[in-house]
Amino acid sequence: MVKSDPPAGSRAAKADATRAAILASARKAFAEHGYDGAGLRGIAQAAGVTAMMVGRYFGSKEGLFGEVVTDTMRDPIILSAGNLGRADLPRAFAEALVGVTTQGQTPLDGFLILFRSTTSATAARIARERIAQVHHATATAAIAGDHASERAALFLAVVAGVQIMRQMLELEPLAKAEPALLVELLTPVIASLIEPRTPVAEVQATISKGASPATSS
Amino acid sequence: MVKSDPPAGSRAAKADATRAAILASARKAFAEHGYDGAGLRGIAQAAGVTAMMVGRYFGSKEGLFGEVVTDTMRDPIILSAGNLGRADLPRAFAEALVGVTTQGQTPLDGFLILFRSTTSATAARIARERIAQVHHATATAAIAGDHASERAALFLAVVAGVQIMRQMLELEPLAKAEPALLVELLTPVIASLIEPRTPVAEVQATISKGASPATSS
DNA sequence: GAAGTTGGTATACGACTGTAGACGCAAACG
DNA sequence: CGTTTGCGTCTACAGTCGTATACCAACTTC
Numbered sequence: 348m349v350k351s352d353p354p355a356g357s358r359a360a361k362a363d364a365t366r367a368a369i370l371a372s373a374r375k376a377f378a379e380h381g382y383d384g385a386g387l388r389g390i391a392q393a394a395g396v397t398a399m400m401v402g403r404y405f406g407s408k409e410g411l412f413g414e415v416v417t418d419t420m421r422d423p424i425i426l427s428a429g430n431l432g433r434a435d436l437p438r439a440f441a442e443a444l445v446g447v448t449t450q451g452q453t454p455l456d457g458f459l460i461l462f463r464s465t466t467s468a469t470a471a472r473i474a475r476e477r478i479a480q481v482h483h484a485t486a487t488a489a490i491a492g493d494h495a496s497e498r499a500a501l502f503l504a505v506v507a508g509v510q511i512m513r514q515m516l517e518l519e520p521l522a523k524a525e526p527a528l529l530v531e532l533l534t535p536v537i538a539s540l541i542e543p544r545t546p547v548a549e550v551q552a553t554i555s556k557g558a559s560p561a562t563s564s
Numbered sequence: 565m566v567k568s569d570p571p572a573g574s575r576a577a578k579a580d581a582t583r584a585a586i587l588a589s590a591r592k593a594f595a596e597h598g599y600d601g602a603g604l605r606g607i608a609q610a611a612g613v614t615a616m617m618v619g620r621y622f623g624s625k626e627g628l629f630g631e632v633v634t635d636t637m638r639d640p641i642i643l644s645a646g647n648l649g650r651a652d653l654p655r656a657f658a659e660a661l662v663g664v665t666t667q668g669q670t671p672l673d674g675f676l677i678l679f680r681s682t683t684s685a686t687a688a689r690i691a692r693e694r695i696a697q698v699h700h701a702t703a704t705a706a707i708a709g710d711h712a713s714e715r716a717a718l719f720l721a722v723v724a725g726v727q728i729m730r731q732m733l734e735l736e737p738l739a740k741a742e743p744a745l746l747v748e749l750l751t752p753v754i755a756s757l758i759e760p761r762t763p764v765a766e767v768q769a770t771i772s773k774g775a776s777p778a779t780s781s
Numbered sequence: 782g783a784a785g786t787t788g789g790t791a792t793a794c795g796a797c798t799g800t801a802g803a804c805g806c807a808a809a810c811g
Numbered sequence: 812c813g814t815t816t817g818c819g820t821c822t823a824c825a826g827t828c829g830t831a832t833a834c835c836a837a838c839t840t841c
Contacts, residue, residue, distance in 0.1 A: 381683040466598040500737040508725025515682050520717040539752040
């Protein structure tokens with residue numbers, strides 16, 4: 348990070364170090380216990396300081412959470428641009444998703460933090476904003492064709508569901524499944540979302556013809 | 565309800581009524597705020613009684629949560645057996661999923677309760693057990709072919725992801741999307757999971773233009 | 782060296798949580 | 812009639828939460 352210069356090995360550097368330690372500790376705690384479940388005392392203790400330091404550095408718990416979320420967005424998410432442009436885009440996404448959610452790999456991620464914190468009103472608002480602005484915008488940009496926004500959102504839903512089932516609920520068939528198998532199973536799923544083919548709706552309507560719609564509210 | 569005999573219009577019936585009221589109030593509160601976020605005082609007040617009544621009727625908060633979850637499993641979930649056996653199973657599932665997650669339809673559901681409560685250790689354990697025993701077992705039974713367990717789990721992941729994005733985070737493109745469009749987009753996704761041998765996407769592609777199926781397992 | 786700035790701690794407060802014990806009051810039974 | 816049963820409330824207790832004030836000690840600067 349070339350953001351700011353740590354002047355030397357002295358006081359300002361120490362302050363930045365503690366601030367970073369709190370941020371890391373908070374990130375882990377929020378990912379594990381959610382916004383409400385994580386306590387400032389525990390976060391501070393894991394960072395080696397007192398609970399009041401988080402108030403000093405980040406103003407309040409809400410401020411800390413916002414900074415954690417913002418910070419997390421910069422890290423390698425599933426939508427990392429490195430995957431874009433590959434020949435087999437669906438497979439690349441599937442591999443990235445499986446890789447990220449493999450147990451013991453990255454125990455904490457931005458998505459999990461946001462999911463676990465939706466019970467809090469303020470945290471839910473932050474989560475909504477961040478996902479819409481960062482994740483969904485990136486996914487929409489990576490997808491071409493009709494209804495790119497909706498399909499990008501559904502793609503995010505798939506990503507979220509896999510993450511939740513594998514990392515939060517740790518559903519056994521998914522948590523213990525062979526990564527290669529999951530990639531094989533997920534590739535066509537993702538492909539059906541990010542590779543629109545032709546006007547899907549028209550084809551569907553033509554095929555089903557007289558099928559019962561039942562989609563009228 | 566032919567479950568047990570409500571003796572008359574007197575005291576035992578009143579007890580059952582209050583118990584049911586607490587259960588309903590708790591279900592709503594847990595769905596909205598999660599296990600930790602929901603307070604016994606608030607639940608009791610919404611039911612018209614005092615906080616201690618929940619302790620009397622359900623032993624503890626954990627007992628209440630377990631009963632709420634068990635009770636929720638009996639209600640129409642996405643995997644309701646009524647959908648099974650239909651000709652177009654993927655479409656039936658897609659319609660059910662979209663219908664359930666339509667805004668203002670069913671604001672509270674078992675899945676949401678479980679997702680919002682994963683921050684608590686005991687609630688997470690209950691959620692894991694219930695999902696594995698009820699949802700995943702049902703889904704696995706409804707799916708034939710290789711790796712039925714893994715594909716059923718991925719199907720649940722898709723269901724979970726859509727529910728979360730539409731009802732918890734309320735991601736705008738998904739929450740405001742036309743239900744019919746979502747069904748069209750979700751049908752091939754689900755089809756690629758629960759119909760391994762004869763993927764609908766392949767049929768669509770063949771009819772529409774003759775594109776590459778890309779479903780080699 | 783004296784003075785001041787700053788990273789960090791300690792104590793405390795008010796509000797909340799889940800739960801336990803003692804009590805009231807109306808219905809049910811003899 | 813009296814007596815007993817049991818639904819429901821009130822009060823209280825530890826504990827934890829986020830946060831504010833007061834304070835200490837070490838580094839920096841004049």
